[in-house]
Amino acid sequence: MDDGSEYSKRLSARIEEDAKKIFHCSQCEFTEPFHYKGRNPPFKRTVWLKEDSYVNKDPFVPRGEGLFVVLGSDCSVCDQQVCQNPGCSVFYERRICLPCFKANKRDFPEKLVAKVASKE
Amino acid sequence: MAFDFSKYRRDFDTAFFTDNSAIRFGSEEHKDFWVFCEKLYKLKSRTLAGRSRSKGDLNPNHLVCVECIASSSGRKWVVEDAITRMPFRDPDSSKPPVPVERLKEFAEIIAKFLDFMQKEKFRKLRKLREAQKNLPIAEHESDIVNYVKNFPVVLIAGDTGCGKSTQVPQYLLKAGFSRIACTQPRRIACISLCQRVAYETLNQYGDEVGYQVRFERAKTKATRIVFLTEGLLLRQIVGDPTLTQYDVIVLDEVHERHLQGDFLLGILKCLMYKRKDLKIVLMSATINSEMFTDYFFNLTPIVQVPGRLYPIEVVYWPVVSEEKAGRISPSPYIRILHMIDEKYPAEERGDVLIFLSGMAEITAIADAAKEYAQKTNRWIILQLHSSLSIEEQDRAFDIAPDGVRKCVISTNIAETSVTIDGIRFVVDSGKVKEMTFDPTTRTEKLKECMISRASAEQRKGRAGRTGPGICYRLYTREEFESMTDFSAPEIMRTSLDSLVLQMVSMGVKEPLSFPFIQKPDSSRLKLAMESLISHGAVEPNGTVTTVGGLLAMLPVDIMVGKLLINGCVFERLDKVLSIASVLTVQNPLTNKSYRDPDCVSARKALMSDQGDPFMLLNMYSAWLAEKNKTGTGSSSRERSSTTRSWCKRRGIEEQRMYEVTKMRDQFMQIVKESEFLDQAAPKQETAAQRRIRIGERSMLHQWMREFKRKRGLGGEGRKRKVLKARDGEVASDDEETSGKSGNIHEAKDVEFRMRRNAAEIKNIIEHDKVDSFQDMVFMKAILTASIYPQWAIADPHNNYKAGTEQMYHTKDKPFVTLHPMGMLANNPEVLRVGSCEPTVAGFPPGSQISNKHELLLYLSMMETTRPFLMNTARIPAAQSLFLFALNTDVDHNFSRYVFDGWLEVRFTNPLEGMQLLIVASEVRVRWKKLLDLKIMSAGRNNVNRKEYSRNEKIFVNGLVQIYLNDSTYSLRRLLAADAKTMYYGHDGTSSSSHLPEMPDDLNEPEFDSIKGGWKLSDHVTYDCLTYDALSSALPEDGLLCPCCDDFNEDHPYLMYRHIEYCCKERIDQTDLDLGERTRRSGSSDSDEDGTSSATALLRKRKFQGGERKDV
Ligand SMILES: [Zn+2]
């Protein structure tokens, strides 16, 4: 990128700082440090997410590829951290943890409710 | 109708994918995207005619935001951006331009894809974490961390598969420890564990997890865990005795009890007192864990982690007696295969693993099993042993197709080192071939013996890894119970030379008092010390010599180490690297190579009558030349098949040649790393040459990547393939050549070319030639010096006829033969002693008098059914003895010499013996001097050139003069009985109780009270041999100096001192450079080296030219 080295320095400092943070799913105990929380991961500026998410650099490909993996986000109802696992949360416009989803079924399309129920 | 985007792939690529876009153009992801797109299209055209969502209606289930995938200039409606980049299309073109709705639809597919990828990646990560959590060791995580925090030593006893090797380092890392070293006995495990742990800690592409093994390292300042071999950690201790670079040392697989692991344990035990902050974690199998806690004074907490095994039924099925005799009988094994066929339906999966003792047994059983497989079509027979190539070994891990079982026939390599999944039946022969080393005769013995109970249990366990299994033991329950508990640890079986050298050089004064976990026999330690002394690595008083210090740092065995050092000193490194490599790699000749007359005649040009090392060197050079012949013009397939058939015709295993190449590179690297070599700067290449070389390399790299991708090699590890059954055998390589991806031989060829370009090969070939006399002299001298004292003398009754066996005697072992696969064993005629004269009076009866006596150098002695000498080479007898023997004992007249107490040489002319002794002594002094000069300057690159070349000149001249010597003498082996009466002994009944007085002699020889003679130098004892009936008298008219022709003296000792002076001058002043006689300096500059003034008085006339010999 042409934003210059100052930028990348700041970036790596921030990534470093973020790395100390730990993501912990309230539903399944999945625990993982994360590199970034937000909508536009600094290691992949061209992708925007619909909500603030906990993001890791993709550990399965070389760093230069700039790929990432979303771990999860905060439940839009109870604000607890919840992971992407279908058994833990649903994404429909925004993330909602399964207990909250169940409590608010009527706010969601029937199809989705049925789909989630069928998976259980 | 669904719209087929792939028809417009180029347009969409241009519009949507750049270097910065969400999916980078040309990346793996980009490729995957189009596959995804295609699948989606097929799905759509199948499921619906029009159920497409209304345009612009974004899927609320997608987390990734399509409408604003940012462009490089900022947040932007992605379709807008795409429109501007959509290539302009000619309205007349057959394809109409893409409507904007399609662009939106495409953007949505991108979002769908990215969303899908996110879910996939997350699932992968989560699966990994779950698998880790499910490992047996996982529930002990907090215990382990707490113990390590609170105790200096912790033992984790866990069976294979409990996850200790991969998880414990991660627990420590998570708990905040860093600077963690994990040792492994095997180098390959270091690399694979590093990869695995890096993967699991999501550090695959970072450098927090690293490894360091011989020849390779992946470690930076950021590295927190490093996996390294036991040997490497030991060498680090040499430079960093308290291991300040680490906070935690994890020793894995300590129960395997390798030599270096045992040594490390002892060192760490000592280190505990010096470094109270150091944490030691021992990891072993559960079998003998008490031994380690005992060793650390029972203060060590243990974490016991049972492995996860399914129940295994044990069936004792002893081999009936008539099948026991002689060669291994396949029938019990075939019976079991047959029984499995009868008893278990083919649909029930489950493979067979057979444990046998060695390669010959494996081949025998595999042949019979293949025959059986051919009949039944229900088996695939695979072999697994360490001499297979990696690719061949990999096959054992592939999967058998439905209805077919795989039967892996293996050595004990499958016991602990490798794990094969899907095994349900284990067949255990109960045997293992073990290499033991007998230090008294320096013989390696390969013996078949019963395994230990621990091994038997380990073998059994292999049946229960994926489900319940059965273990057939081909021995009785009583036999099982009578087995020893554990196999003998390495320290009880192998040569301790390297270990003791390492100990001594690390300052362990008394190896006997070292806190070994299990002490080796004191006699073994003592013999190792003696061997080190004879190798010149340790002084008789126990201090390490300069060479010894260097040897201790080199990660090779002592003989190879000496070869490399000597090669450096005499600036013949290229040849020596090749020789050391061909001698280290297994014999490249196939079994038929000597039996098939076509092979023999095809190989004729590569023969050297000097012995195996020289023949192997020729062979390697010729193979390299063949590789070079087929240049870059031809395809890699042509190239690889050319050299392959070249090898086949000559009965050479090409694989070994590739191994030699690798080994040579490794040795080269060792030399470089040791900084011992002051290397000449590499030749400058021109820009054009460089371009060609780089272009060539990148082409080769490309080929290799493609090859690996297609074969599923590399990356996260090789994917298991489904085997093809065909007559019970696996499709051979020849059939694979039809595939586009290229075959393994090509891959080897390409790999070879990546290591070497044509110019380098040419350079090696050029340097590897041993065609001049001087080359041969040097190579023999270097070889002999490095391999001493492993030489053998021929039995006087040998007939040297083709097809018969020749007997040889070593110092400690009489009557051994040459290994039948050796070059000299197959051409015994060349071993006949040339120019023999009939026995003369004054010589032992039956002895031959010749100037062509030879000894045989051998690299190792191996005992299988009988002891054999391996890798032998001819060396001139008296010359080698005078130059290299550790002890030279001389009689009163300088006519009879005994070397190292067992080889006797009698000269027809005592003066010639005297002369040889003097020149050889001088050469030995210079040799040592050159070595010191080189070693002192090591790494500083500033050898004192002037001093070096002055010494070198004298050395070379002397050496050549010695090898040209053609004195006639007899040679015989002394027996123990002779040795008893050989010396005068301390009571001084010597022929003369005093040496004649030398005027002004400052360093009068010391009296050796044990032998009863005078020490002329550190290796020569004069006048200690008793007169025997045969001792020749001196000529009646006295002795005449052969150098100056006019010095005459009655007393041999005075004569010796005169010649010493005369001869020294002669070698100093003559330029004996063979072939080209260069300048001869008239003036003498030789008075520097302390030739005593006493001899100066004896000097009558300076030697002035007129050499005796034509050179
Ligand atoms: Zn969860």
Ligand SMILES: [Zn+2]
């Ligand atoms: Zn919630």
